[in-house]
Amino acid sequence: xxxxxxxxxxxxxxxxxxxxxxxxxxxxxxxxxxxxxxxxxxxxxxxxxxxxxxxxxxxxxxxxxxxxxxxxxxxxxxxxxxxxxxxxxxxxxxxxxxxxxxxxxxxxxxxxxxxxxxxxxxxxxxxxxxxxxxxxxxxxxxxxxxxxxxxxxxxxxxxxxxxxxxxxxxxxxxxxxxxxxxxxxxxxxxxxxxxxxxxxxxxxxxxxxxxxxxxxxxxxxxxxxxxxxxxxxxxxxxxxxxxxxxxxxxxxxxxxxxxxxxxxxxxxxxxxxxxxxxxxxxxxxxxxxxxxxxxxxxxxxxxxxxxx
Numbered sequence: 001x002x003x004x005x006x007x008x009x010x011x012x013x014x015x016x017x018x019x020x021x022x023x024x025x026x027x028x029x030x031x032x033x034x035x036x037x038x039x040x041x042x043x044x045x046x047x048x049x050x051x052x053x054x055x056x057x058x059x060x061x062x063x064x065x066x067x068x069x070x071x072x073x074x075x076x077x078x079x080x081x082x083x084x085x086x087x088x089x090x091x092x093x094x095x096x097x098x099x100x101x102x103x104x105x106x107x108x109x110x111x112x113x114x115x116x117x118x119x120x121x122x123x124x125x126x127x128x129x130x131x132x133x134x135x136x137x138x139x140x141x142x143x144x145x146x147x148x149x150x151x152x153x154x155x156x157x158x159x160x161x162x163x164x165x166x167x168x169x170x171x172x173x174x175x176x177x178x179x180x181x182x183x184x185x186x187x188x189x190x191x192x193x194x195x196x197x198x199x200x201x202x203x204x205x206x207x208x209x210x211x212x213x214x215x216x217x218x219x220x221x222x223x224x225x226x227x228x229x230x231x232x233x234x235x236x237x238x239x240x241x242x243x244x245x246x247x248x249x250x251x252x253x254x255x256x257x258x259x260x261x262x263x264x265x266x267x268x269x270x271x272x273x274x275x276x277x278x279x280x281x282x283x284x285x286x287x288x289x290x291x292x293x294x295x296x297x298x299x300x301x302x303x304x305x306x307x308x
Contacts, residue, residue: 001177001199002030003093009061009075012042015092016085021067022075028061031089031177035237035255036200036219042089044082083165087175090199094177097123097141110147122158128184140196146184152212155192157182161218161236163198174198176218183207189214189230205242217254229266241276263288 010024029040034050037043037059044063045054054062055071063077063085070076079085103109103121110129115121120138127133128147137151140158151157157180164171178197182204188194189212196202197219204210205224214228217236222228224242232246235254240246244258247266258264259276269283281288 001032001090001094003028006040009077012061012089013077016077016079016088018063018085019078020076021070021078022061026061026075028075030199031086031093032059032199033219033237034059036197042077042086044079044086046082083172083174090175090177099123099141104141134190140180142179143196144179144181146182146186146206148185149182150187152188152190152192154190155188155194157194158196159193161195161198163218163236178202178219180204183224186210192216195236211248223260244276 007028008024009020009022009026009028012028013020027040028042032038032041032043034043034054034057037057039058039060041059042061042063043054043057043059045051046065051068061075061077063079063082065079065082067078099122104123104125106123107121107125109115109127112129113127113131115133116135118135119133122139122141124142125139127145130147131145131149133151134153136154138156143157160176163174176196176198178199179201180194180196181201183206185207186204187209189210191212192210192214194202194216195218200219202216202218202220204222207224208222208226210228211230213230215233217234219236220234220238222240226240226244228246229248231248232250235252237255238252239257241258241260243261246264249267250264250270252270256270257273258270259274261277262274263279264270265279265281265288268281268285271284274280274285279288280286282291
């Protein structure tokens, strides 16, 4: 999530009431999660296991709960609770603004786009030309939709990420400040749910077609010309490269990559990253030919045991 205007280290430290290490005029351009950080971003870290990863990331300001040596060319914000203070920054620069109508006055809707009854379109949404938005679709604030997109009934774009910190008093939600972006020629089936990014974009690439009742988690990137069948659940921070086919009732772990042109057969659990150009099946996932051989061997073993 980028700020509308650059901020200084001192300004952010004052906002969240923390000590800082570095030049008070050090420039900060936005905040992001570790997997999408860029130069100028703040990243937060609150567990020793991930200190080195955060300090050595592309982020140039680290919101951290321990005084450590500051890497050259970077700055530190020392916080008792980086998770809490990251939320403060998100809320300050991207506050929730209640809508005043079912279609926001700030929404931009392109030529020849059809919006059916009972559709909700939030603040600062952009929809391209020649789209069809069917009844009861909900499009949260700041979503971006390209040209020639079809979205079927009851689909929701831009719900919050499923991201919580377990505290003694209960679960504390990491506030989502990202967006959903649909590129041109995307089709979404009925009752799909596409979560917004925590700080970045959840993106569905040009020409991708998604069946009914598919869930796409926060910050996931789906490439061009993919086919995804019904009842598939894609976790957060997944990268699905171009021309991937995913059949029904597939589930994935978070943070994995599915390579270009891969085929994931129905009811597979994609528990790890897989290379492109191959077919996969089963849980844990394996190449489909190998998995089918394993199943045949097990069946033969059980038959031989029964006959003996």
